[in-house]
Amino acid sequence: MTEQNHQSGIKAQGIGARVPRKEDFRHLHGKGNFVADFSMPGLLEVAFLRSPVAHANISQINVPEHLSAMVRTREQLDALDIRADSTLPTYQPSSQPPLAAGKVRFVGEPIALAFASTRAEAEDILEEVSVDFVELPVYTSPTTADQAVDHFMHDEWENNTFLSLTIDKDFEVNAAQAEVVVHRTIDLSRHCMVPMEGKAALAYWDNQADQLVLVTSTQVPHMIRTAIARFLKLDQEQVRVISPDVGGAFGYKCVLQQEEVCVAWLAKTFRRPFRYIEDRREHLIAGANTREHHYEMTAYADKNGKLLALDAKITIDGGAYSVWPFTIGLEPGQAVGNLPGPYDIKGYRCVSRCVATNKPAFVPYRGVARTGVCFAIELTMNAIAKEIGREPWEVRMENLVKADQMPYTNVTNKHFDSGDFPASLERALEMLNINARREQQRTQGDRGKLLGVGVATYTEQAAHGTSVFAAWGTPIIPGFDQAFVRITPDGGLEIRVGVHSHGQGMETTFAQIAHETLGIDISRIRMLHGDTGQTPFSTGTYASRSLVMSGGAVAKACKTLVPRLLKIGAHLLGTNEDKVKLEGTDIISSTGSVSISDVASAWYLNPQLLPADVDAQGLEATVGYRPKSDGGCFTYATHAAVVAIDPDMGSVEILDYVCVEDCGVMVNPMVVEGQTIGGIVQGLGTAMYEHSPYDELGQPLASTLADYMIPGAAEAPKIRIDHFQTPSPHTEFGAKGMGEGGAIAPPAVILGAINDALSRIGAPELLHTPVTPRDILGAINKCHAEQVLTNTKGLV
Structure with missing residues (x-):
């Protein structure tokens, strides 16, 4: 894009323009459409009985006979456990049952569910369900977890370590040259994500389509479709995932949730709608946690403060389970890889460990490990300066x-x-x-x-793709993102993408990207996202990838339409296509012009006006895209x-x-x-x-x-x-x-x-x-x- 075109785009509505967000109107006027806003005949609300203890074997779940029709436990769910494997060395996988099976591993883990016409009634039912526990040793920190010799977090494990990653690059030779050595012990606290909207899922069976439909507050609808099909043992064409408006996510909603599996199973089994809405207390005690890092930093520098070598030991409290699909390996992997930050360091030795404890599972959170490593390296820089x-x-x-x-x-x-x-x-x-x-x-x-x-x-490493995730060996590897664009019969534009917005303003920015090429007013550009039944595949919105990946696909798809527009426009103008150009929404020749609307009318409504050799693909295109560098x-x-x-x-x-x-x-x-x-x-x-x-x-x-x-x-x-x-x-x-x-x-x-x-x-x-x-x-x-x-x- 030339500077001249860039300035033109700024004056219009394209790349560089401070265009007010299109989506703000509906949100500011209370017209958003969130999972909690859905209303369906026969809808039943779901509540979960959660563990009051952190680590225990379950000896018995006592369900009163008169309530048994409205309560379900793990043995009654014919769903698979959630399991996210990885090819990272030393990785120990964990299976997370949708409801606790034989054992609980953190306070708040769901043990049973109940359903009724209201959430309050479902909670009342669970008040009459009791659980007999045989309590086990509790591991509240990596230190206590490391001391265990039996009763590990997962029975098949050899210890309580999810994995340990090591890198050593020219450390000894560079550390030996140091004139100054400083050491610091640095800690980042554990906390929650706290989006305005917590977890939310509604599922029903669409008899006409013969599909399970899951309406869920997620960042990654296509990945959730893959997961629901896999863990409920369905074919993918039998599952449709819809993500409506999402009230914040920050990474909390980029993994498969136990509650999503349970609600989907209920709809599949009973062929009626069920819904679960997380309350704030559930989020704070049982929702995924993040950020808890411990650093032992030793820096080796010269007398001017030039950092010659860095020796680091990172310990991460990963909670009880490895989440699907990114696994717990994402956090220590990002930590060991990003700790050097923007600095020119020649010698580096780091061990990054993730330990399982009796706390909720660790989930990627805005900045994935980089908040911790920035905290550690920057305080170390301050220590050198001091x-x-x-x-x-x-x-x-x-x-x-x-x-x-x-x-x-x-x-x-x-x-x-x-x-x-x-x-x-x-x-x-x-x-x-x-x-x-x-x-x-x-x-x-x-x-x-x-x-x-x-x-x-x-x-901030953004839009990293296939090679990076393949090295982590996660269950799903991102590849090309696709975008579908279609000029409508009256000259508007439809965009469909597989990523989903949870506050980023994509409906506006993607329209600006399309406007940059096609000149169509952004008020006439509509974007559809968040529905696996109507959008091309994408792994979703995470890792600061959406605008680069799907936005890049939108740009390329729009460019694909330009030669087709010029060909039809030139024919309508009675000239050759090399004699016309697209300016704004007009196709201009030396003798006249036609608009994109005129071209669209010819294609859809008056095909007798089209050239004989017109491109039969018409005024729509699906294009896949990924950046030239797969490393982001x-x-x-x-x-x-x-x-x-x-x-x-x-x-x-x-x-x-x-x-x-x-x-x-x-x-x-x-x-x-x-x-x-x-x-x-x-x-x-x-x-x-x-x-x-x-x-x-x-x-x-x-x-x-x-x-x-x-x-x-x-x-x-x-x-x-x-x-x-x-x-x-x-x-x-x-x-x-x-x-x-x-x-x-x-x-x-x-x-x-x-x-x-x-x-x-x-x-x-x-x-x-x-x-x-x-x-x-x-x-x-x-x-x-x-x-x-x-x-x-x-x-x-």
Whole structure:
């Protein structure tokens, strides 16, 4: 796309335009269509009896005889267990029954289900069902799980480790050259995803089509169709999955859920509709968990802070099961591969382990492992800066991959396609007016508060495809994404894609991509997605892939139609097709013009006007697409913040937060900024609020939103965003995925800023999330106690 065409697109509605989102109208007017909005004759609501204990054998489930027709247990379900295998070395697979079979492995695991005309009635039925347990040792952390010698999480296992991955690239030779060695122990807390809409599934049997129809809140409808067919032992043509409007997902809805299998089984068995809607307490105690990482980081650097080698041990608490289809291997795999971040490191040794515990299963969450690795490497960079007495950003400048090194293959074989990491850091510091901030720290602080500055730069691997997932050996490997486009008889456009939106604005951005080529007003472009019965195949929306993959397919499909339009248009104008061109929606020659609507009318309604050798494929096309590089493209950004700590309260005020991001060519900058801001606020939740703690018996201690804190409007600072646009050479129009990036850097930025502020009074570092006012006051009080002790010793 030339600059001239790009500017033309901006003035219209194409790539680069800040077009208001088409989907917002229905949502703002309460016209969305979510699973909970469906109404069907004879619909029964489903509730689940969930385990009150973390680890136990089930000796008996007691169902009163008068309720037996409305209750089902595992032995009554002729469905297969959910099993996600992987070819990764050392991987131990786990089978997850749709209802607990003989054993429970976490508090909240479903044991039985009941159905009735209302959810309340179903819950009342379950009140009369009891379970006899023989409790087993409870493993609430990787440490306790590693100590087990029997009663492993899964009986066929040899220990409680899902898998262990190791990489060693030139570590010893580079570490031997170090003049500075620093070590840090860093922890990221466990937490939940908390989308506005939790799990939701409705299933019924369509007698006319002889199909099981599952209406479910999912990011991956085509993959769920594959799974439901497999685990309910149906042919794929007997299953249709529809995903209507989805109220947020963040990765929580990109895996097969036990409840989806159960609801689908009920509809298949009883040939009537059933529905399950997750409530908030179920989400917080039994929904998938994420983020719980432990790092042992040892960095080897020269006297200027150049990082020569990195030695890391990563331990991930993976919960009880490996989820389908991505498996638990995704998290440690992404961790070991992405820990070096945007830095030019020559020596690298890392062991990344994932351990099974008596907690809900670990699921990919916005940023998959990269929030943790960014947190670890950025705090390590701060530690190096502290050790050698340089500014944190000066050390980063020593280590960032430079623009003239692009494209760059790093120590873990990640292929950075384009960009300028140092420039993004420089711009973020400029936006903060860093010199003035440092002077403010040295002079008066901020109204008696402690000021601190934090920075972090990260990369986000987006739209990685076949080769990457094939290396992980997951049950489904992404390949080509397809898009179907059709010009309608009156000159509008229909788009059908297999990905699905859960808030990304695809109905708008995909219309802009189509407008860029065909010039059709986006108000006349309709997109259908989320229905396996009407859309081409895609593995779905995850890993910041949708705009690059399916958006690229839309672009290529629209381009496929152009020669056909020109041929018919030229014939209508009485000239040769090499004498015409498409401008906007008009096909123009030196003597006149016809519109796309005129061409469509000829094709559909007046075929006598068509040329004899017209392309019989007409005005519709299905095209498959994947980027030139199967390893994905790399978005990056630098985030920076200034915080003020109240030394008496331990509270943190974010005075300024800036983000300088580069996701290649932006289709809609407003959508990019909305995604970035939302991600940053989620990242602030990771940094300061969100935590799913468990006691020694595996009981969850945050089961309501009174206990589980999430940031709201009052906690969100004003966020300033600047953009670079370095087109990816591998994608259809230079775009890079960016949906996860905003959530990656904030914990590292905020903890860096808090530690910078605390360092002004000599307080110790904080190296865990969430950091709370109590933690900050503890660090301050410890500093004061040490100072008093030192002064007292001096007097003696």
